[in-house]
Every structure is written in C-alpha cells, then in structure tokens.
Amino acid sequence: MEKDLLADYNEDYNKKPECSDDLDDFFEEFMDSQPIFKDKSVLQSNYLPAKIQHREVYLKEIAKILAPALRKERPSNIIIYGKTGTGKTLCTSYVLNKMTNIATAKSIPLKIISINCKLKRVADTEYRILLEILKELGVEKKASTGYSTNELYKDLYVALDDQKRNIILVLDEIDSLIKKAGDEILYNLTRINPELKKSEITLVGITNDLTIMDTVDARAKSSLNEEEIVFHPYDAMMIQDILNDRAELAFQPNVLDEAVIPKCAAYMAREHGDARRALELLRFAGELAERDGADKVRPEHIDNADKRTERNRILDIIKSQPKQFQLVNYSIIKTSLKEKVNVVTNKKSQIVEPTTTGAVYDYYNKLAKDLRMPTLSLRRISDIIIELEVSGLITFKILSKGRYGRTRFISIPLPKTLYTEVLNILAEDLNLV
Ligand SMILES: Nc1ncnc2c1ncn2[C@@H]1O[C@H](COP(=O)(O)OP(=O)(O)O)[C@@H](O)[C@H]1O
Numbered sequence: 001m002e003k004d005l006l007a008d009y010n011e012d013y014n015k016k017p018e019c020s021d022d023l024d025d026f027f028e029e030f031m032d033s034q035p036i037f038k039d040k041s042v043l044q045s046n047y048l049p050a051k052i053q054h055r056e057v058y059l060k061e062i063a064k065i066l067a068p069a070l071r072k073e074r075p076s077n078i079i080i081y082g083k084t085g086t087g088k089t090l091c092t093s094y095v096l097n098k099m100t101n102i103a104t105a106k107s108i109p110l111k112i113i114s115i116n117c118k119l120k121r122v123a124d125t126e127y128r129i130l131l132e133i134l135k136e137l138g139v140e141k142k143a144s145t146g147y148s149t150n151e152l153y154k155d156l157y158v159a160l161d162d163q164k165r166n167i168i169l170v171l172d173e174i175d176s177l178i179k180k181a182g183d184e185i186l187y188n189l190t191r192i193n194p195e196l197k198k199s200e201i202t203l204v205g206i207t208n209d210l211t212i213m214d215t216v217d218a219r220a221k222s223s224l225n226e227e228e229i230v231f232h233p234y235d236a237m238m239i240q241d242i243l244n245d246r247a248e249l250a251f252q253p254n255v256l257d258e259a260v261i262p263k264c265a266a267y268m269a270r271e272h273g274d275a276r277r278a279l280e281l282l283r284f285a286g287e288l289a290e291r292d293g294a295d296k297v298r299p300e301h302i303d304n305a306d307k308r309t310e311r312n313r314i315l316d317i318i319k320s321q322p323k324q325f326q327l328v329n330y331s332i333i334k335t336s337l338k339e340k341v342n343v344v345t346n347k348k349s350q351i352v353e354p355t356t357t358g359a360v361y362d363y364y365n366k367l368a369k370d371l372r373m374p375t376l377s378l379r380r381i382s383d384i385i386i387e388l389e390v391s392g393l394i395t396f397k398i399l400s401k402g403r404y405g406r407t408r409f410i411s412i413p414l415p416k417t418l419y420t421e422v423l424n425i426l427a428e429d430l431n432l433v
C-alpha cells in the first residue's frame, strides 16, 4: 500500500518538472556553496571545552571544598548559585572529573553521582530522584512497582553504606526540583549521614534561581549551605573569549565577519552574560548564513537569529520564575484575554486588552487560594509586576482614571501566538493541569 502511494507521488512529481527543477537548482547551489561550519557540535551546550575561560577562581573554590574527599574525609555540602549559562554545570563537572581520575589512579574509594533534576520523568519528584540515585548505585528498581518512599530510603541507606567510601551527590537544577516537589527531599537527604556507618555523603546543589533557598526548610537550608558559591554573569569581553575559542573549532577559516562575535557578545551582556545563549545565537546565525547561501556570517545574521530566538528566551524566563511570579504572570494573561462576540455572525473570538492591577490581584487571590498557596499582599504583587516589567514580560502605563484615582494598565508585549504556549507552560508548572 505504502509502496503504491510512493509510486503515485513519484509519478506526480515527474509530471511537474518545473517544481523539481527549482529544488534541483537549490540543492545544487547548496552543494556548491562554501560550507560555513567545520564542526557544528562544538557549539552545542553539552560539548566539553578543553579550556574553561575566566572561571579559575570558582574552579579553585569548588576544588578546595571537595578535595578532602581524596583524603577520605567528608567535604562540606555546597550550594552553587548563579544565573543560567554562567558555567556552573561545566565547572562542577570539570572539577569532579579531575577528582574521579585521581581517585581511580590512586584507588581512593570515591563515588560521584550527578543528577539533573530538570530532566522530566527522570528526576522531577522525590520518588523518581530516589530511583535514579539507586540506579547510579547499581540498584535497579521498577518505577511502576509502587514502593513507598520509606522503603526507597531504606534501600538507599543500604546501597550507600555498601562499602567504606565518600559519596558526592550533585543535584543540578535543584530549583526546578524544589518548585515541583517541594523541599522534603532536601530535608531527608541532608539527614542521611547519621544513618551511615561506613560511608559519608556530601551534597552539591546547583541552582539558577537565586531566591529558591528562601523557600526551603531552615534546617535543610543551613545544612546544604555549609559552603556557598555564587557564579557571577560573564561580561561582554568574557563572552567574546569563550566564543572565540569555540568559533575557531566550529567554523571554517575566515567565514566569520569580524564584527560577528563582538555583536553576539554585546547582545548577551545586554541581559545577563549567558554563555549558553551566546553559543546558541552564534550557531543559529551560522545556520541562517548557510541557508542564505552566504559566503560569510555577517552581523545581520546575528540580528536575525536574535529576533528568532526571542521566543525561546521568553519561554526560558517564564519557566525559571519563582512560583509566586508565575501565579501573577498567569493572572495577568488570563485577565488580559477577553472573549468578544461578533454581533452579526454571533461568532466568539479572543481579544487581548490591557488589564489592571486590581483585576490581576482579584484573579491571583482566587487562584492562590485554589492552589492552597500563600497569598501575598497587594503591595507585594505590585512589586512583582514591576519586576516582570524589568524582565520584559509585560509593560505598563499609569493613568488617572477619573474618580477612581490612578490605575496601572498592564499590557503583554508578546506576539499573540505565544500566549497559549506561555499559558500551557505556566499551567503545567503550577500544576493546574
Ligand atoms: N568559562 C567558560 N568557558 C568555556 N565555555 C563555557 C564557559 N562557561 C560556560 N561555557 C559554555 O556555556 C554553556 C553553558 O554553561 P553551563 O555550565 O551549562 O551553565 P549553567 O550550568 O550555569 O547554566 C556550556 O556549553 C558551556 O560549555
């Protein structure tokens, strides 16, 4: 059957030579044009660069804190804070890789477990994280069996204490775990050591959200915070250095206009110096140049790539917001969407109109109560609205509205096509689905 269909298609296409000619020309031109990339994978975020730029101080700091494990002593727990793309994951894995190599060479009993808590269905609940840690310790359990968390903790104690060793457990993107599953798991994990007779465990938490630890149980927090490192954003010059190193491996010689990397770095430093986005932007600009059949990547390609990645940027900000911000954001969008009925056709359509702080606050209050979340004061909500404006998610105007006094009118500068996507993300994060 499928074969017949294919034969039909082929026949059809053969009847329309003008169409296939166009494509043939396109492919031929594409094949003839100068390649832009030498090795695109170098620009991917999971690529491990040979050299880590501008992070000597942090690398040393992490190494100093964790080094006691090589002397079979328990290092302090650490929490590493820093915005996305500041090199937290890279630096932590770099230090731990070095330690693993030394431990292996010198037969030092050291076990490192790294878990990315953002990975959906792998590590976004206490249950799944426990299964994942057990798996790393060689204990395979079926997720569907329905163990109680108590049982899993018991298995975990046994597996951890299997031999005399130091264990370093890295929980990367811990903020997304806390947002999803609460802080209980942290509380429990920070209480494991007294249960262990032979081994000792050190926790390394990494978070993109600087405020998340304020929402965590005070005892768990102070225990995780034995040491604290804050990664500062890169400035434009640092981003340029990072990009230059990668560009040399990723692109063909002389295909980058000299203004491209400075422009890319300047764009990134405009918000916070995010090396991941800088690399993505550069890669995307290269792809656009390639699609254009251009012989060089030029600054315009960076401009175009930036416009197109704006969508991803907005979605990233929304996903990484604290819960209360998400609630306010959700309320703003919901109260901005109005249903309009056409009087002639009787057809309904959705329109977007500016909303007001009052309307947002009413909606927010109801929603927070429904979700059994603490409700913040109107004053605090106004502060959050101001912060949302700073991150570019909304704009507002204050207008005097007759006898009602001054009212803040809030608009959303997003393209309308993004609304549903944003609402879906928020609904999922807030467990509204
Ligand atoms: N100092 C650096 N030198 C080279 N590449 C870097 C540096 N910092 C970050 N990168 C690259 O930027 C991307 C994001 O870094 P990552 O460590 O994942 O950031 P974070 O974990 O803070 O969000 C990765 O591709 C990484 O290789």
Ligand SMILES: [Mg+2]
Pocket: 088, 089, 090, 172, 173
């Ligand atoms: Mg990271």
